[in-house]
Amino acid sequence: xxxxxxxxxxxxAITALAFLGLPIGLSMICGSVLYLxxxxxxxxxxxxxxxxxxxxxxxxxxxxxxxxAAEIMNSGSMTERLLRFCNVxxxxxxxxxxxxxxxxxxxxxxxxxxxIADAAGSGRMMQAMMTADNRYPPSYAAALTAVTSVVGPILxxxxxxxxxxxxxxxxxxxxFLGGVLPGLLMxxxxxxxxxxxxxxxxxxxxxxxxxxxxxxxxWRAFPTLLMPAILLGCIYSGVTxxxxxxxxxxxxxxxxxxxxxxxxxxxxxxxxxxxSARTSISIGMMIGGALVFNYVVTIENIxxxxxxxxxxxxFSPLGFLLMVNIILLVLGCVLEGTAILLIxxxxxxxxxQALGIDLVHFGVVVVLNIMLGLVTPPYGLLLFIMTAIxxxxxxxxxxxxxxxxxxxxxxxxxxxLFPGIVLWxxxxxxxxx
Amino acid sequence: MTLQRILGWLGRRAExxxxxxLLAMFLVFLLQIVSRYLLNxxxxxxxxxxxxxxIWLVLFGAAFVTRDRExxxxxxxxxxxxxxxxxxxxxxxxxxxxxLFALSLPATWDYVTFMKVERTAYxxxxxxWTYAIYVVFVVAMILRQLWIGIRALRxxxxxxxxxxxxxxxx
Numbered sequence: 105x106x107x108x109x110x111x112x113x114x115x116x117a118i119t120a121l122a123f124l125g126l127p128i129g130l131s132m133i134c135g136s137v138l139y140l141x142x143x144x145x146x147x148x149x150x151x152x153x154x155x156x157x158x159x160x161x162x163x164x165x166x167x168x169x170x171x172x173a174a175e176i177m178n179s180g181s182m183t184e185r186l187l188r189f190c191n192v193x194x195x196x197x198x199x200x201x202x203x204x205x206x207x208x209x210x211x212x213x214x215x216x217x218x219x220i221a222d223a224a225g226s227g228r229m230m231q232a233m234m235t236a237d238n239r240y241p242p243s244y245a246a247a248l249t250a251v252t253s254v255v256g257p258i259l260x261x262x263x264x265x266x267x268x269x270x271x272x273x274x275x276x277x278x279x280f281l282g283g284v285l286p287g288l289l290m291x292x293x294x295x296x297x298x299x300x301x302x303x304x305x306x307x308x309x310x311x312x313x314x315x316x317x318x319x320x321x322x323w324r325a326f327p328t329l330l331m332p333a334i335l336l337g338c339i340y341s342g343v344t345x346x347x348x349x350x351x352x353x354x355x356x357x358x359x360x361x362x363x364x365x366x367x368x369x370x371x372x373x374x375x376x377x378x379x380s381a382r383t384s385i386s387i388g389m390m391i392g393g394a395l396v397f398n399y400v401v402t403i404e405n406i407x408x409x410x411x412x413x414x415x416x417x418x419f420s421p422l423g424f425l426l427m428v429n430i431i432l433l434v435l436g437c438v439l440e441g442t443a444i445l446l447i448x449x450x451x452x453x454x455x456x457q458a459l460g461i462d463l464v465h466f467g468v469v470v471v472l473n474i475m476l477g478l479v480t481p482p483y484g485l486l487l488f489i490m491t492a493i494x495x496x497x498x499x500x501x502x503x504x505x506x507x508x509x510x511x512x513x514x515x516x517x518x519x520x521l522f523p524g525i526v527l528w529x530x531x532x533x534x535x536x537x
Numbered sequence: 538m539t540l541q542r543i544l545g546w547l548g549r550r551a552e553x554x555x556x557x558x559l560l561a562m563f564l565v566f567l568l569q570i571v572s573r574y575l576l577n578x579x580x581x582x583x584x585x586x587x588x589x590x591x592i593w594l595v596l597f598g599a600a601f602v603t604r605d606r607e608x609x610x611x612x613x614x615x616x617x618x619x620x621x622x623x624x625x626x627x628x629x630x631x632x633x634x635x636x637l638f639a640l641s642l643p644a645t646w647d648y649v650t651f652m653k654v655e656r657t658a659y660x661x662x663x664x665x666w667t668y669a670i671y672v673v674f675v676v677a678m679i680l681r682q683l684w685i686g687i688r689a690l691r692x693x694x695x696x697x698x699x700x701x702x703x704x705x706x707x
Contacts, residue, residue, distance in 0.1 A: 122611045124626040124630045125612060125626050126634065128610055130678070133638075134633060134638070141637075146648075147641040151641075151645045152648055155668050158588070158595070165566075168559060170706075172563060218706050220706070263707065343574060348566060351566035381555040382555075382603065383607075385595055385602060386608060388595030389603075390609055392595060440611065483613050489700050
């Protein structure tokens with residue numbers, strides 16, 4: 105492959121344009137058009153791939169709907185009531201508020217599929233609560249909010265898993281189930297780390313909620329707590345497809361916020377719609393660009409070439425997984441997660457299949473890597489968001505993230521080595537892989 | 538100032554429209570769930586309508602609603618570059634995009650108009666109409682980058698991506 109090769113040139117063009125600051129989706133369309141032109145192919149193919157790809161991949165519709173659901177939950181008082189309920193559960197432990205942060209992320213993860221939505225919504229409230237009266241250092245609160253948000257897309261539902269399902273054709277339902285145990289494992293390690301930090305730094309304890317208030321607080325949070333159950337129930341009883349479940353999640357969030365909690369005004373509802381639309385457009389352009397570019401990658405036969413050369417190199421499945429982990433972790437430090445999922449991951453999938461790696465297992469490993477990338481400097485979206493919310497220096501937030509990051513790497517190593525952690529639950533539900 | 542006011546007004550109407558498209562998508566989904574599972578009357582057109590709304594939402598939105606700060610990019614370099622370097626970078630990408638999009642415009646037009654031979658399965662809409670938004674998108678992108686390029690020449694590059702404005706959904 106030389107530099108005058110159309111494919112090499114299109115890769116160079118995409119990389120250069122993207123790093124010069126052109127939006128990722130547009131960079132991919134530009135590079136692909138360049139390829140089509142140089143290779144003497146019909147340049148209308150770019151439009152064809154974009155449009156037909158969007159038209160035939162019905163499952164992507166889950167993405168805007170999950171975004172909308174999370175936006176509604178953050179606008180209404182669902183998040184706030186959830187926090188009060190978590191206070192009843194773990195507030196009286198040492199480092200109570202920090203534990204609340206972990207537990208609320210766990211419950212929120214069961215309703216929302218986006219780590220960013222978690223951090224920007226409930227994370228903002230947690231940050232304010234934890235730093236009021238100097239109870240916790242702002243950088244610790246920000247770091248904790250960032251790392252607990254990471255669990256969001258590992259536990260079902262999950263937007264990154266929908267995108268992985270799009271590029272791999274793995275079942276969304278089983279992918280979601282596969283994330284349950286790894287997600288709980290991560291939450292457990294976070295609680296251990298918080299308990300340890302709390303004793304070391306003498307973090308404050310929250311006042312114990314009087315017994316007589318507990319039923320009322322639980323009752324007030326009950327419709328919110330019911331949501332993960334309804335959502336998963338609908339998907340796994342086969343009542344709805346995961347895409348329809350996304351619409352149901354949004355409908356339920358609207359119902360609870362408007363009818364039961366009476367906390368969503370027209371203006372807030374419109375703002376939630378518009379914000380979700382903006383995010384959907386941003387992600388839709390990336391998906392569209394990737395559809396066009398993946399066509400180029402496919403006619404150049406790149407995934408197959410990689411498969412032949414890697415299987416020829418006598419890679420063991422474990423060696424391959426470790427290599428993918430390292431590549432994705434390094435890329436996660438500098439690139440954005442959805443882009444990695446859409447551009448880099450498809451290239452590995454045929455090799456994974458050829459080596460007999462289960463695609464649900466592979467998907468959960470990949471998504472965990474992408475999530476780690478959200479909190480690894482220099483490019484970590486959650487770090488940027490928490491810097492913006494907390495005002496604490498990025499350097500301090502990164503420092504306070506490090507112990508949690510170490511735990512996450514341990515979890516990643518465990519689920520890479522023991523596919524059973526991922527696959528046990530899907531198999532219990534009838535998964536044949 | 539009047540031109541700016543007209544553009545501002547149009548911008549808000551475009552925002553209304555994308556918010557409405559998302560709402561419509563959501564309602565169409567609910568209708569589908571209700572008719573299939575509660576009334577036991579599966580209807581085919583809902584799936585088609587929601588996909589078409591999604592395509593229009595993305596392309597129309599990218600053309601008329603998205604702001605610089607909301608577009609996902611690798612801004613590791615751009616975000617930390619000094620203003621002068623940003624202007625040069627913006628100029629290069631603007632020229633590249635205008636050239637490539639303009640180059641592909643005739644073929645894109647041919648593809649979209651050619652699609653008039655097919656109609657969608659349930660709603661029987663000709664595909665050239667549903668896909669026309671891609672041509673609008675290409676033209677709007679060329680104009681937008683032209684404007685970004687002129688602005689970069691004259692004074693400033695586009696603003697860096699701000700993850701608190703809009704996310705990529707991860």
